[in-house]
Amino acid sequence: MAASTLQRSRAFKEAERLFLLSSHEQIISTMETQVSNGPTGNSLPNGPVVSTNGPTDDSKTNLIVNYLPQNMTQEEFKSLFGSIGEIESCKLVRDKITGTVPAATTGISAGQSLGYGFVNYVDPNDADKAINTLNGLKLQTKTIKVSYARPSSASIRDANLYVSGLPKTMSQKEMEQLFSQYGRIITSRILVDQVTAGISRGVGFIRFDKRNEAEEAIKGLNGQKPLGAAEPITVKFANNPSQKTGQALLTQLYQTAARRYTGPLHHQTQRFSSPSLLPRFSPITIDSMTSLAGVNLTGPSGAGWCIFVYNLSPEADESVLWQLFGPFGAVTNVKVIRDFTTNKCKGFGFVTMTNYDEAAMAIASLNGYRLGDRVLQVSFKTSKQHKA
DNA sequence: TTAAATT
Numbered sequence: 001m002a003a004s005t006l007q008r009s010r011a012f013k014e015a016e017r018l019f020l021l022s023s024h025e026q027i028i029s030t031m032e033t034q035v036s037n038g039p040t041g042n043s044l045p046n047g048p049v050v051s052t053n054g055p056t057d058d059s060k061t062n063l064i065v066n067y068l069p070q071n072m073t074q075e076e077f078k079s080l081f082g083s084i085g086e087i088e089s090c091k092l093v094r095d096k097i098t099g100t101v102p103a104a105t106t107g108i109s110a111g112q113s114l115g116y117g118f119v120n121y122v123d124p125n126d127a128d129k130a131i132n133t134l135n136g137l138k139l140q141t142k143t144i145k146v147s148y149a150r151p152s153s154a155s156i157r158d159a160n161l162y163v164s165g166l167p168k169t170m171s172q173k174e175m176e177q178l179f180s181q182y183g184r185i186i187t188s189r190i191l192v193d194q195v196t197a198g199i200s201r202g203v204g205f206i207r208f209d210k211r212n213e214a215e216e217a218i219k220g221l222n223g224q225k226p227l228g229a230a231e232p233i234t235v236k237f238a239n240n241p242s243q244k245t246g247q248a249l250l251t252q253l254y255q256t257a258a259r260r261y262t263g264p265l266h267h268q269t270q271r272f273s274s275p276s277l278l279p280r281f282s283p284i285t286i287d288s289m290t291s292l293a294g295v296n297l298t299g300p301s302g303a304g305w306c307i308f309v310y311n312l313s314p315e316a317d318e319s320v321l322w323q324l325f326g327p328f329g330a331v332t333n334v335k336v337i338r339d340f341t342t343n344k345c346k347g348f349g350f351v352t353m354t355n356y357d358e359a360a361m362a363i364a365s366l367n368g369y370r371l372g373d374r375v376l377q378v379s380f381k382t383s384k385q386h387k388a
Numbered sequence: 389t390t391a392a393a394t395t
Contacts, residue, residue: 066393091395115392145393152394162390189391205391239390 060124061088063131064149066116068092069140071330073113079333081119083318084133085126092117118149133319139326150209159186159208161217162238166190166202167229178226179206183213205238304332305359307351309366310377312336314344324366325351329358350381 068077074092081090094111121127127148135146150156166175176188190204208214214237222235309321321334333352336345353359359380367378 062395064393064395068392070392089395093393093395113392116394118395147393149394156394160393164390187393191389191391201389203390207393 058120059148059151061122061127062118062120062149063127063146064116064118065134066145066147067142068113068115068117068144069142069330070113070115072139073330073332076330076332077117077119080134080322080331081130083322083334084121084130086122088120088122090117090119134322137319137323137326139331140329155210155212157211158237158240159211159214160238160240161206161208161214161235162203163206163233163235164203165231165233166200166204167226167231168200168202170200170226170229172204175204175206178221179208179217182208182217182220184209304330304352304354305356306381307353307359307363308348308377308379308381309351310348311374312345312347312349312376313372313374314347316345316349320371321349321351324369324371325353325362328353328362328365330354 063081065077065081072092077092078087078090081087093114093116095114096111119127119130121130131146131148134144137144137146161179163175170190172188172190175190176185179185179188186207186209188204188206191201193199193201206214206217208217218235218237221233223232225232307325309324312320316336318334318336321336322331325331325334331351331353334349335351336349337347338344339346351362353362363378363380366376369376369378
Protein backbone atom coordinates (compact mmCIF):
# COMPACT_ATOMS: atom_id res chain seq x y z
CA MET A 1 0.00 0.00 0.00
CA ALA A 2 2.59 2.50 1.09
CA ALA A 3 4.87 1.46 -1.75
CA SER A 4 2.25 1.97 -4.44
CA THR A 5 1.30 5.32 -3.00
CA LEU A 6 4.93 6.33 -3.13
CA GLN A 7 5.18 5.16 -6.75
CA ARG A 8 2.14 7.13 -7.75
CA SER A 9 3.49 10.19 -6.07
CA ARG A 10 6.78 9.87 -7.94
CA ALA A 11 4.99 9.35 -11.25
CA PHE A 12 2.93 12.43 -10.56
CA LYS A 13 6.01 14.51 -9.83
CA GLU A 14 7.73 13.30 -12.98
CA ALA A 15 4.70 14.15 -15.08
CA GLU A 16 4.68 17.55 -13.46
CA ARG A 17 8.36 18.05 -14.27
CA LEU A 18 7.74 17.11 -17.90
CA PHE A 19 4.91 19.56 -18.10
CA LEU A 20 6.90 22.40 -16.64
CA LEU A 21 9.76 21.75 -19.04
CA SER A 22 7.69 21.43 -22.17
CA SER A 23 5.10 24.13 -21.90
CA HIS A 24 6.97 27.05 -20.50
CA GLU A 25 5.95 29.28 -23.37
CA GLN A 26 2.33 28.40 -22.96
CA ILE A 27 2.36 29.23 -19.29
CA ILE A 28 3.79 32.63 -20.09
CA SER A 29 1.15 33.33 -22.71
CA THR A 30 -1.56 32.27 -20.29
CA MET A 31 -0.28 34.73 -17.74
CA GLU A 32 -0.22 37.46 -20.35
CA THR A 33 -3.80 36.68 -21.21
CA GLN A 34 -4.82 37.14 -17.62
CA VAL A 35 -3.06 40.46 -17.42
CA SER A 36 -4.62 41.75 -20.61
CA ASN A 37 -8.04 40.76 -19.38
CA GLY A 38 -7.71 43.48 -16.80
CA PRO A 39 -7.69 43.45 -13.03
CA THR A 40 -9.75 40.75 -11.43
CA GLY A 41 -12.32 41.60 -8.85
CA ASN A 42 -13.57 44.98 -9.98
CA SER A 43 -14.99 44.06 -13.37
CA LEU A 44 -17.37 41.54 -14.83
CA PRO A 45 -14.93 39.07 -16.43
CA ASN A 46 -17.32 36.39 -17.59
CA GLY A 47 -20.70 37.92 -17.07
CA PRO A 48 -23.37 38.05 -19.72
CA VAL A 49 -23.37 40.96 -22.07
CA VAL A 50 -25.87 43.45 -20.78
CA SER A 51 -27.83 45.45 -23.28
CA THR A 52 -29.12 48.84 -22.29
CA ASN A 53 -31.97 48.89 -24.75
CA GLY A 54 -34.01 45.75 -24.53
CA PRO A 55 -33.33 42.13 -25.50
CA THR A 56 -30.77 41.53 -28.24
CA ASP A 57 -30.92 38.87 -30.92
CA ASP A 58 -27.50 37.28 -31.31
CA SER A 59 -28.62 34.59 -33.73
CA LYS A 60 -26.96 36.29 -36.73
CA THR A 61 -23.80 37.46 -34.98
CA ASN A 62 -22.92 34.83 -32.38
CA LEU A 63 -20.75 31.91 -33.50
CA ILE A 64 -19.57 28.74 -31.86
CA VAL A 65 -16.12 27.52 -32.81
CA ASN A 66 -15.27 23.85 -32.33
CA TYR A 67 -12.19 21.64 -32.63
CA LEU A 68 -9.73 24.33 -31.63
CA PRO A 69 -6.15 23.21 -30.92
CA GLN A 70 -5.68 22.41 -27.25
CA ASN A 71 -2.91 24.95 -26.78
CA MET A 72 -4.67 27.89 -28.44
CA THR A 73 -4.92 30.81 -26.03
CA GLN A 74 -7.68 33.36 -25.58
CA GLU A 75 -5.43 35.94 -27.22
CA GLU A 76 -4.77 33.80 -30.29
CA PHE A 77 -8.46 33.02 -30.50
CA LYS A 78 -9.38 36.69 -30.41
CA SER A 79 -6.64 37.57 -32.87
CA LEU A 80 -7.81 34.99 -35.39
CA PHE A 81 -11.47 36.01 -35.34
CA GLY A 82 -10.73 39.69 -34.87
CA SER A 83 -9.00 39.63 -38.25
CA ILE A 84 -12.44 39.24 -39.85
CA GLY A 85 -14.20 42.19 -38.25
CA GLU A 86 -15.08 43.99 -35.06
CA ILE A 87 -15.85 41.63 -32.20
CA GLU A 88 -18.51 42.46 -29.66
CA SER A 89 -17.29 39.73 -27.31
CA CYS A 90 -15.46 36.44 -27.50
CA LYS A 91 -14.62 33.65 -25.11
CA LEU A 92 -12.45 30.60 -25.26
CA VAL A 93 -14.21 28.15 -23.00
CA ARG A 94 -11.90 26.73 -20.37
CA ASP A 95 -12.18 24.21 -17.61
CA LYS A 96 -13.12 25.54 -14.22
CA ILE A 97 -11.37 22.92 -12.11
CA THR A 98 -7.82 23.29 -13.32
CA GLY A 99 -8.28 27.01 -12.92
CA THR A 100 -8.68 26.53 -9.19
CA VAL A 101 -5.45 24.60 -8.74
CA PRO A 102 -2.73 26.87 -7.35
CA ALA A 103 -0.25 27.81 -10.05
CA ALA A 104 2.63 27.25 -7.65
CA THR A 105 1.69 23.56 -7.45
CA THR A 106 1.16 22.77 -11.10
CA GLY A 107 2.56 25.61 -13.16
CA ILE A 108 -0.91 25.90 -14.66
CA SER A 109 -2.40 29.25 -13.92
CA ALA A 110 -5.69 29.02 -15.77
CA GLY A 111 -8.26 26.43 -16.76
CA GLN A 112 -7.37 24.21 -19.63
CA SER A 113 -9.06 24.95 -22.93
CA LEU A 114 -12.06 22.75 -23.60
CA GLY A 115 -11.39 23.09 -27.32
CA TYR A 116 -14.25 25.38 -28.22
CA GLY A 117 -15.30 28.98 -27.89
CA PHE A 118 -17.74 31.70 -28.86
CA VAL A 119 -17.38 34.82 -30.96
CA ASN A 120 -20.06 37.47 -31.13
CA TYR A 121 -19.53 40.00 -33.90
CA VAL A 122 -20.94 43.50 -34.07
CA ASP A 123 -21.94 43.07 -37.70
CA PRO A 124 -23.87 40.00 -38.92
CA ASN A 125 -21.98 40.26 -42.22
CA ASP A 126 -18.72 39.63 -40.38
CA ALA A 127 -20.19 36.55 -38.70
CA ASP A 128 -21.14 35.26 -42.13
CA LYS A 129 -17.68 36.09 -43.45
CA ALA A 130 -16.04 34.29 -40.52
CA ILE A 131 -17.99 31.13 -41.33
CA ASN A 132 -17.08 31.35 -45.01
CA THR A 133 -13.37 32.02 -44.51
CA LEU A 134 -12.48 30.25 -41.25
CA ASN A 135 -14.70 27.16 -41.16
CA GLY A 136 -12.48 24.24 -42.08
CA LEU A 137 -9.26 26.11 -41.34
CA LYS A 138 -6.43 23.76 -40.42
CA LEU A 139 -4.67 24.72 -37.23
CA GLN A 140 -1.97 22.31 -36.13
CA THR A 141 -3.60 18.88 -35.96
CA LYS A 142 -7.18 20.19 -35.94
CA THR A 143 -9.68 21.34 -38.52
CA ILE A 144 -11.77 23.98 -36.85
CA LYS A 145 -15.51 24.27 -37.29
CA VAL A 146 -17.22 27.66 -37.31
CA SER A 147 -21.00 27.83 -37.18
CA TYR A 148 -23.84 29.88 -35.73
CA ALA A 149 -24.40 29.21 -32.05
CA ARG A 150 -27.84 27.97 -31.17
CA PRO A 151 -29.57 29.96 -28.43
CA SER A 152 -28.26 28.61 -25.17
CA SER A 153 -30.73 26.51 -23.24
CA ALA A 154 -30.82 23.56 -20.89
CA SER A 155 -32.57 21.39 -23.47
CA ILE A 156 -29.57 21.28 -25.81
CA ARG A 157 -27.10 20.24 -23.12
CA ASP A 158 -26.06 16.63 -22.50
CA ALA A 159 -27.50 15.54 -25.85
CA ASN A 160 -24.38 13.66 -26.87
CA LEU A 161 -24.33 9.88 -27.25
CA TYR A 162 -21.52 7.36 -27.26
CA VAL A 163 -22.10 4.39 -29.53
CA SER A 164 -20.02 1.19 -29.50
CA GLY A 165 -20.24 -2.19 -31.15
CA LEU A 166 -20.92 -0.69 -34.56
CA PRO A 167 -20.19 -2.91 -37.56
CA LYS A 168 -16.77 -1.93 -38.90
CA THR A 169 -18.33 -1.54 -42.32
CA MET A 170 -20.88 1.05 -41.19
CA SER A 171 -20.22 4.53 -42.56
CA GLN A 172 -20.90 7.79 -40.82
CA LYS A 173 -23.81 8.42 -43.16
CA GLU A 174 -25.31 5.02 -42.40
CA MET A 175 -24.96 5.65 -38.68
CA GLU A 176 -26.73 8.99 -39.08
CA GLN A 177 -29.54 7.34 -41.03
CA LEU A 178 -29.98 4.89 -38.18
CA PHE A 179 -30.21 7.64 -35.55
CA SER A 180 -31.99 10.36 -37.52
CA GLN A 181 -35.40 8.80 -36.86
CA TYR A 182 -35.11 10.04 -33.27
CA GLY A 183 -34.35 13.70 -33.94
CA ARG A 184 -32.13 16.31 -35.51
CA ILE A 185 -28.47 15.34 -35.53
CA ILE A 186 -26.02 18.18 -34.90
CA THR A 187 -22.82 16.19 -35.39
CA SER A 188 -21.75 12.62 -35.76
CA ARG A 189 -18.40 10.91 -35.85
CA ILE A 190 -17.00 7.43 -36.18
CA LEU A 191 -13.59 6.99 -34.58
CA VAL A 192 -10.98 5.51 -36.87
CA ASP A 193 -7.72 3.71 -36.30
CA GLN A 194 -4.81 6.11 -36.36
CA VAL A 195 -2.17 3.90 -37.92
CA THR A 196 -4.15 2.21 -40.64
CA ALA A 197 -5.70 5.60 -41.31
CA GLY A 198 -9.39 5.29 -41.82
CA ILE A 199 -10.53 1.88 -40.59
CA SER A 200 -13.50 2.18 -38.22
CA ARG A 201 -12.96 1.29 -34.59
CA GLY A 202 -16.64 0.49 -34.28
CA VAL A 203 -17.29 3.34 -31.88
CA GLY A 204 -18.68 6.78 -32.49
CA PHE A 205 -20.60 9.79 -31.26
CA ILE A 206 -23.97 11.25 -32.13
CA ARG A 207 -24.98 14.68 -30.92
CA PHE A 208 -28.68 15.47 -31.09
CA ASP A 209 -30.22 18.91 -31.06
CA LYS A 210 -32.19 18.11 -27.90
CA ARG A 211 -31.50 15.97 -24.88
CA ASN A 212 -34.87 14.24 -25.07
CA GLU A 213 -34.11 13.15 -28.64
CA ALA A 214 -30.93 11.52 -27.33
CA GLU A 215 -32.92 9.78 -24.61
CA GLU A 216 -35.35 8.38 -27.16
CA ALA A 217 -32.47 7.11 -29.29
CA ILE A 218 -31.05 5.23 -26.32
CA LYS A 219 -34.42 3.62 -25.64
CA GLY A 220 -34.86 2.67 -29.27
CA LEU A 221 -31.37 1.58 -30.26
CA ASN A 222 -29.37 0.43 -27.23
CA GLY A 223 -28.91 -3.34 -27.44
CA GLN A 224 -30.40 -3.49 -30.94
CA LYS A 225 -28.77 -5.03 -34.00
CA PRO A 226 -28.62 -2.58 -36.89
CA LEU A 227 -29.83 -3.98 -40.23
CA GLY A 228 -28.23 -7.38 -40.62
CA ALA A 229 -25.39 -6.85 -38.15
CA ALA A 230 -24.10 -9.77 -36.14
CA GLU A 231 -23.76 -7.92 -32.83
CA PRO A 232 -26.00 -5.46 -31.00
CA ILE A 233 -24.79 -1.90 -30.48
CA THR A 234 -24.44 -0.09 -27.17
CA VAL A 235 -25.87 3.43 -26.98
CA LYS A 236 -25.38 5.61 -23.92
CA PHE A 237 -24.78 9.21 -22.96
CA ALA A 238 -21.22 10.25 -23.69
CA ASN A 239 -18.87 11.37 -20.97
CA ASN A 240 -19.06 15.09 -20.56
CA PRO A 241 -15.53 16.49 -20.71
CA SER A 242 -16.40 19.46 -18.53
CA GLN A 243 -17.54 17.16 -15.75
CA LYS A 244 -14.28 15.34 -15.27
CA THR A 245 -12.73 15.28 -11.83
CA GLY A 246 -9.81 17.54 -11.12
CA GLN A 247 -7.53 14.53 -10.85
CA ALA A 248 -8.60 13.20 -14.25
CA LEU A 249 -8.04 16.58 -15.85
CA LEU A 250 -4.59 16.94 -14.38
CA THR A 251 -3.69 13.43 -15.48
CA GLN A 252 -4.80 14.25 -19.00
CA LEU A 253 -2.88 17.51 -18.89
CA TYR A 254 0.30 15.69 -17.93
CA GLN A 255 -0.19 13.10 -20.62
CA THR A 256 -0.56 15.88 -23.17
CA ALA A 257 2.62 17.42 -21.83
CA ALA A 258 4.50 14.13 -22.05
CA ARG A 259 3.47 13.71 -25.68
CA ARG A 260 4.60 17.20 -26.51
CA TYR A 261 7.87 16.50 -24.78
CA THR A 262 8.69 13.26 -26.57
CA GLY A 263 6.99 13.48 -29.92
CA PRO A 264 6.96 16.90 -31.58
CA LEU A 265 9.06 15.88 -34.57
CA HIS A 266 6.67 13.14 -35.59
CA HIS A 267 3.78 15.56 -35.54
CA GLN A 268 5.61 18.08 -37.62
CA THR A 269 6.39 15.47 -40.24
CA GLN A 270 2.69 14.73 -40.47
CA ARG A 271 1.78 18.36 -40.97
CA PHE A 272 3.58 18.42 -44.29
CA SER A 273 1.33 15.74 -45.68
CA SER A 274 -1.56 18.20 -45.43
CA PRO A 275 -3.20 17.88 -48.84
CA SER A 276 -4.40 21.47 -48.92
CA LEU A 277 -0.97 23.00 -48.51
CA LEU A 278 1.57 20.90 -50.41
CA PRO A 279 4.48 23.16 -49.45
CA ARG A 280 7.71 22.92 -51.36
CA PHE A 281 10.77 22.44 -49.28
CA SER A 282 13.20 25.27 -49.50
CA PRO A 283 16.82 24.33 -50.18
CA ILE A 284 17.80 26.65 -47.35
CA THR A 285 18.19 24.79 -44.08
CA ILE A 286 16.93 26.12 -40.80
CA ASP A 287 20.40 26.27 -39.32
CA SER A 288 21.85 28.17 -42.24
CA MET A 289 19.01 30.65 -42.06
CA THR A 290 19.60 31.53 -38.46
CA SER A 291 23.34 31.79 -38.87
CA LEU A 292 23.36 34.11 -41.88
CA ALA A 293 26.03 36.70 -41.32
CA GLY A 294 24.87 40.20 -40.52
CA VAL A 295 21.25 39.32 -39.98
CA ASN A 296 19.71 40.33 -36.71
CA LEU A 297 16.60 38.43 -35.81
CA THR A 298 13.95 40.37 -33.98
CA GLY A 299 12.49 37.45 -31.99
CA PRO A 300 11.72 36.20 -29.50
CA SER A 301 11.04 39.46 -27.74
CA GLY A 302 7.88 39.14 -25.68
CA ALA A 303 5.20 38.26 -28.18
CA GLY A 304 7.09 35.64 -30.18
CA TRP A 305 8.95 35.22 -33.45
CA CYS A 306 8.07 37.70 -36.16
CA ILE A 307 8.08 36.35 -39.71
CA PHE A 308 8.30 38.48 -42.85
CA VAL A 309 6.19 37.33 -45.80
CA TYR A 310 6.92 38.93 -49.17
CA ASN A 311 5.25 38.82 -52.60
CA LEU A 312 1.63 38.62 -51.50
CA SER A 313 -0.95 39.67 -54.07
CA PRO A 314 -2.76 43.03 -53.78
CA GLU A 315 -5.91 41.10 -52.87
CA ALA A 316 -4.29 39.16 -50.02
CA ASP A 317 -5.94 39.38 -46.63
CA GLU A 318 -5.30 38.13 -43.11
CA SER A 319 -7.10 34.85 -43.62
CA VAL A 320 -4.57 33.68 -46.20
CA LEU A 321 -1.78 34.17 -43.67
CA TRP A 322 -3.69 32.19 -41.06
CA GLN A 323 -4.24 29.43 -43.59
CA LEU A 324 -0.60 29.30 -44.59
CA PHE A 325 0.99 29.42 -41.14
CA GLY A 326 -1.69 27.97 -38.84
CA PRO A 327 -0.89 24.33 -39.62
CA PHE A 328 2.68 24.73 -38.39
CA GLY A 329 1.86 25.71 -34.83
CA ALA A 330 0.78 28.51 -32.52
CA VAL A 331 0.22 31.73 -34.44
CA THR A 332 -0.49 34.74 -32.25
CA ASN A 333 -0.92 37.45 -34.85
CA VAL A 334 -1.02 38.10 -38.58
CA LYS A 335 -0.98 41.40 -40.44
CA VAL A 336 -1.23 42.32 -44.08
CA ILE A 337 0.37 45.69 -44.84
CA ARG A 338 -1.97 47.78 -46.97
CA ASP A 339 -1.71 51.00 -48.92
CA PHE A 340 -3.37 53.77 -46.96
CA THR A 341 -5.46 55.10 -49.84
CA THR A 342 -6.27 52.03 -51.97
CA ASN A 343 -6.50 49.58 -49.04
CA LYS A 344 -4.75 47.01 -51.26
CA CYS A 345 -1.98 44.82 -49.91
CA LYS A 346 1.43 46.37 -50.56
CA GLY A 347 2.89 42.95 -51.25
CA PHE A 348 4.00 41.92 -47.81
CA GLY A 349 2.84 41.05 -44.34
CA PHE A 350 3.92 39.72 -40.96
CA VAL A 351 3.13 36.63 -38.92
CA THR A 352 3.99 36.13 -35.27
CA MET A 353 4.51 32.60 -33.98
CA THR A 354 5.07 31.61 -30.37
CA ASN A 355 7.55 28.76 -30.73
CA TYR A 356 10.88 28.96 -32.52
CA ASP A 357 10.78 25.40 -33.88
CA GLU A 358 7.35 25.87 -35.39
CA ALA A 359 8.28 29.23 -36.89
CA ALA A 360 11.43 27.74 -38.39
CA MET A 361 9.50 24.84 -39.89
CA ALA A 362 6.92 27.21 -41.35
CA ILE A 363 9.65 29.31 -42.93
CA ALA A 364 11.53 26.31 -44.27
CA SER A 365 8.33 25.00 -45.83
CA LEU A 366 6.70 28.19 -47.06
CA ASN A 367 9.71 30.08 -48.38
CA GLY A 368 9.52 29.49 -52.13
CA TYR A 369 5.92 28.31 -51.86
CA ARG A 370 3.88 29.11 -54.95
CA LEU A 371 0.69 30.95 -54.13
CA GLY A 372 -1.30 31.43 -57.32
CA ASP A 373 1.17 32.88 -59.81
CA ARG A 374 3.50 34.23 -57.13
CA VAL A 375 6.43 32.68 -55.31
CA LEU A 376 6.53 33.71 -51.67
CA GLN A 377 9.63 34.82 -49.84
CA VAL A 378 9.37 33.92 -46.17
CA SER A 379 11.98 34.61 -43.50
CA PHE A 380 12.42 35.71 -39.95
CA LYS A 381 11.95 39.46 -39.80
CA THR A 382 15.32 41.18 -39.60
CA SER A 383 16.31 44.62 -38.41
CA LYS A 384 17.31 45.65 -41.91
CA GLN A 385 14.97 44.07 -44.43
CA HIS A 386 15.96 46.28 -47.36
CA LYS A 387 19.57 45.29 -47.59
CA ALA A 388 21.11 45.58 -51.08
C1' DT B 389 -9.14 1.11 -26.23
C1' DT B 390 -14.89 7.65 -25.28
C1' DA B 391 -13.42 12.91 -29.09
C1' DA B 392 -13.03 18.16 -26.48
C1' DA B 393 -20.49 21.37 -28.86
C1' DT B 394 -23.57 26.01 -25.36
C1' DT B 395 -20.68 30.98 -22.45
